[in-house]
Amino acid sequence: MSPFAIAFRDLRVFCGMRQADFAAKLGYEQSYISAIELGKGPHGGEFIDRINERLQLSDTWEARLRAALDESQRKIILPVGASEDMYKLFNELRRQVDTLRPVQLELMQIALRLPDTLTTAQLPPALPPRRQGPMGKKKPA
Known part of the structure; x- marks a missing residue:
């Protein structure tokens, strides 16, 4: 479920409303509220402007919804001057996005939080690749 769907549902529950009541308060059909929560x-x-107008959201709720909306974007556009390596990385991610495991997502998030000042000279050396034995089985190093 998207971050926005979660935050939106949390807001409705916080307001103590069923989907139909929430929809009426916001001026939408209940089916639209359900679709957003899905x-x-x-x-x-x-x-979000309309929700804020109808519910008079606190700054905290408005900020949470806007952040969740930003985190829920499904389309990524590469910058015009993107390098070949960036294209390759994004396309590899595009091909595998449906099969990524939680540990892979966590490792990518850790890598993205590395400081900008970190250089490749500061990274630990890569482990040598494991040799393949007969029948494609890996030999112990």
Whole structure:
């Protein structure tokens, strides 16, 4: 489920409303509220503006919804000047995104939090590749 779907549902529960009541308060159909809670929208900040107008959200709730909307983007556009390595990385990610394991996601998040000042000279040396034995089985190093 998308971060926005979770935050949106949390807001509805916090308000103590069923989907139908929440929909009526916001001026939408109940089916649209259900679709959002299932991760099928919305597409922009105007939706949050409308929620804020109708519910008079606290700054905390508005910030949470806007952050969740940003985290729920499904489309990534590479910058015009992207390097060949960046294209390759993004396309490898695109091909494998449906099969990534939690540990792989965690490792990518750790890598993205590395300080900008870190250079390759500061990274530990890569482990040598394991040799393949007969029948494709790995030999102990």
